[in-house]
Amino acid sequence: xxxxxxxxxxxxxxxxxxxxxxxxxxxxxxxxxxxxxxxxxxxxxxxxxxxxxxxxxxxxxxxxxxxxxxxxxxxxxxxxxxxxxxxxxxxxxxxxxxxxxxxxxxxxxxxxxxxxxxxxxxxxxxxxxxxxxxxxxxxxxxxxxx
Numbered sequence: 001x002x003x004x005x006x007x008x009x010x011x012x013x014x015x016x017x018x019x020x021x022x023x024x025x026x027x028x029x030x031x032x033x034x035x036x037x038x039x040x041x042x043x044x045x046x047x048x049x050x051x052x053x054x055x056x057x058x059x060x061x062x063x064x065x066x067x068x069x070x071x072x073x074x075x076x077x078x079x080x081x082x083x084x085x086x087x088x089x090x091x092x093x094x095x096x097x098x099x100x101x102x103x104x105x106x107x108x109x110x111x112x113x114x115x116x117x118x119x120x121x122x123x124x125x126x127x128x129x130x131x132x133x134x135x136x137x138x139x140x141x142x143x144x145x146x
Contacts, residue, residue, distance in 0.1 A: 004129060004132060004133060005129065007132050008125055008129035011077075011128040011137060012081065012121055012125045012128045013121075014052075014055055014056070015052055015081045015082055015085055015128070016085065016117060016121050016124070017051075017055060018051035018052030018053070018055045018078075019052055019082060019085045019117065020048075020117055021051045022044060022046070022047030022048030022050060022051040022052065023044045023047070023048050023113065023117070024113070025047050025051075026040065026043040026044030026045070026046065026047040026048070027043075027044050027109075027113075028104060030044070031103065031104055037100050041090055041093075044090075045090065048082060048086055052078050052081075052082040053071075053075065053078055053082075056073070056074040056077055056078050057070050057074045060073055060074065076136070076137075077137050080131065081127055081128050081131070081137065084120070084123055084127050085117075085120040085123070085124045086120075088119055088123040089113075089120040090116075092112070092116035092119055093113065096112045096116070099116075
């Protein structure tokens with residue numbers, strides 16, 4: 001049980017890291033280019049998936065897994081977790097009054113994003129735990145690291 005929770009925590013933290021980097025980078029790009037809310041959310045989500053997948057893909061490739069297999073493993077292991085995290089995170093940001101209008105220098109921007117990502121972590125943890133308990137998700141990827 002402890003090992004399952006530990007692996008699920010690690011997988012969720014891995015997902016959170018990729019999502020957070022993608023979200024922040026996407027919002028920085030969108031803000032710098034003066035894009036509206038829809039485009040800001042779209043690029044943030046796109047980059048969250050890109051970084052989330054890459055954090056799984058790169059170690060698999062380093063472990064000698066063939067590229068096509070590694071891509072398939074990353075897609076299968078991370079898609080549901082990233083989707084849950086992005087859904088929760090962006091819903092909170094959209095519902096938080098003023099969060100979408102806050103600038104990069106505003107505490108509201110960083111505070112709402114930090115809280116949204118923390119809540120998204122809590123939402124994605126049971127998803128990752130359930131996947132790993134069924135031999136799916138990061139359990140499949142983890143097998144390729146050893």
